[in-house]
Amino acid sequence: MRPAIGQEKSVDAGFDSALQYAERWLDIIENKGTFSEADAKSIIEESKENFAEHFNRGWLEYRKSVTEAGDWASVEWSGEGAAFRDVLGREYIDCLGGFGMMDLGWCHPEVVRAVKAQVERSPMPSQELIDPLRGVLAKLMAQITPGDLKYSWFAASGTEAIEASIKIAKLYTQKSAFIVAVKGFHGKTLGSLSLMGKADYRAPMGTLYGGPIYHVPFGDADAVERQLEICDKVGIGIAGVLFEPIQGEAGAIVPPDNFWPKVREVTKRYNVLLIADEVQTGLGRTGRMWGVDHWNVVPDILAVAKSLGGGVMPVSAVVTTEEIFEPMMYPNPFMHTTTTGGGALACAAAIAAIRVTLRDRLWEQAAAKGEYLIPKLQEFAAQYPQIYEKITGKGLLIGMHFRNPQIGYRVAAELFKRGVLVSGTLTSAQTVRIEPPLIISMEQLDEVLERLGDALKTVSRSMEDG
Numbered sequence: 312m313r314p315a316i317g318q319e320k321s322v323d324a325g326f327d328s329a330l331q332y333a334e335r336w337l338d339i340i341e342n343k344g345t346f347s348e349a350d351a352k353s354i355i356e357e358s359k360e361n362f363a364e365h366f367n368r369g370w371l372e373y374r375k376s377v378t379e380a381g382d383w384a385s386v387e388w389s390g391e392g393a394a395f396r397d398v399l400g401r402e403y404i405d406c407l408g409g410f411g412m413m414d415l416g417w418c419h420p421e422v423v424r425a426v427k428a429q430v431e432r433s434p435m436p437s438q439e440l441i442d443p444l445r446g447v448l449a450k451l452m453a454q455i456t457p458g459d460l461k462y463s464w465f466a467a468s469g470t471e472a473i474e475a476s477i478k479i480a481k482l483y484t485q486k487s488a489f490i491v492a493v494k495g496f497h498g499k500t501l502g503s504l505s506l507m508g509k510a511d512y513r514a515p516m517g518t519l520y521g522g523p524i525y526h527v528p529f530g531d532a533d534a535v536e537r538q539l540e541i542c543d544k545v546g547i548g549i550a551g552v553l554f555e556p557i558q559g560e561a562g563a564i565v566p567p568d569n570f571w572p573k574v575r576e577v578t579k580r581y582n583v584l585l586i587a588d589e590v591q592t593g594l595g596r597t598g599r600m601w602g603v604d605h606w607n608v609v610p611d612i613l614a615v616a617k618s619l620g621g622g623v624m625p626v627s628a629v630v631t632t633e634e635i636f637e638p639m640m641y642p643n644p645f646m647h648t649t650t651t652g653g654g655a656l657a658c659a660a661a662i663a664a665i666r667v668t669l670r671d672r673l674w675e676q677a678a679a680k681g682e683y684l685i686p687k688l689q690e691f692a693a694q695y696p697q698i699y700e701k702i703t704g705k706g707l708l709i710g711m712h713f714r715n716p717q718i719g720y721r722v723a724a725e726l727f728k729r730g731v732l733v734s735g736t737l738t739s740a741q742t743v744r745i746e747p748p749l750i751i752s753m754e755q756l757d758e759v760l761e762r763l764g765d766a767l768k769t770v771s772r773s774m775e776d777g
Contacts, residue, residue: 390417414618422621444658458609465653469590469616470498486548487522530566532573556602562710562742598678598706621664626657725766
């Protein structure tokens, strides 16, 4: 049935309004200059309204950029290196780094240049011809990952990489169960969420992945061995054991040094795949190229995302051995595909990001800067025991653990007021991560420490005053 004439006019009017709105915002996007204060404030108000009415109102109620920015919320607009500015021109030192996405900083010129060159040639694949950059990136991943990892599969996000890891493990082993860690974080799509070790995100969803999932304490290799032994005795087939090398969202939790080597030994003994979730730790963040490199462990499957796109394009990868990848190639090479995964723009960004990481040896920079920063944070923790519980981490994946979430949020909020962005929201602030771009300068780190010291004084005084 055709819509009535009046309905057609109403639809057309909506289209006309959308067209005008898109054109207006494209003019704003293409503007290379600065905005007047009035225009900037208009963008802020419009952004808040759009989030409230069309995206997610809850974000506005819990973000420091809204609740702690004064009269005008902070709307991000531009950046380079380890600093960025909002639309009003207020500048911040980035110690959040997009939760590990910004290893190379904001708008790294070499990554941007590679993407610009590719977008003018062929932005997305035909889906039929061989697209060369996908093969180039796959070869690079084989060259830079541990051991005999050889074949790659690409997508856009970390949770997609974990979903693919689950599927590859099940295809290869023909088993369904997984062992994962309490407080582990692996993404929020349904399969990845099933492996997560946090009730906040799992419980509201009810029934998740259909196969058995067993959670063990992170860092307890004996618990992993016991669970493998029990499952073996009762006939439950374990497809894989999956952990983050260092737990990220849990607060940069570093396991005991015997954990990864022993887990590798027992998984081999029980013929179970070992999967490393390097989505946040990979490509230098913790002071080694890969988190598992701290313990000289080679996993069977490795998932990486976030910084792989150089902070410019979303791209993720799963890398595994030829033997394990075989069921993804034969008899059906289209067993697991995605239309946009491994697109030319994403691959161009990743190729450039890998080049910069290798040439500038960014893992060494992360190690040196972490060795400088962590002891100074531990000094603050000793100076303010009423505020801090402990400091954890390796390289530039660092966790500040506070006595309670309220204190953590106050520290994060005071830092934001002083132009330093760290993690921590009204709903999650007992542990606040410091995760800056690996290219952050020593001068910027010193500035962060100075502003943190001032913030801690303010929070301490407010606690004393009750």
